[in-house]
Amino acid sequence: MTVVGVIILGAGFNCTIHEGFANPCMVLGRDIGETAYGLGVFAAWGPLFVLPISLGMAILWGAFTLVARLWARNR
Template structure:
């Protein structure tokens, strides 16, 4: 049961961090290929004959979702930290 809960919380934590990863990837990709990227509107970005502008714009604007998901991610990370601290204290007190 505990492992299932840990797996569930880890999965939720990764999902919560996905918008941040998406935004950082879009920024990195646009900078690497000298494309213009901002939240106003999509700009054309041709790489190897394919226009990545709409994809980059969508991935970058996904960063706004972080305002909802990062507090949840912080709460889950705090839960993991407290769980680890209590486990460590319990082990020290048993010895």
């Protein structure tokens, strides 16, 4: 969702968003440059932190489900 927000701000409102520093971004007469900067940083770096945690949890869930089904079938 953050990537979609960055694309909408960049293309729809002609805002420059990058990881270096916040640029002015006027939306409906209000400067949301700092918010757009934070959104851009999270869109770029967020998956690098969230993906390994999500993948680890999916592996644990799969292993737990496999063990539970094997145990239930053997009973």
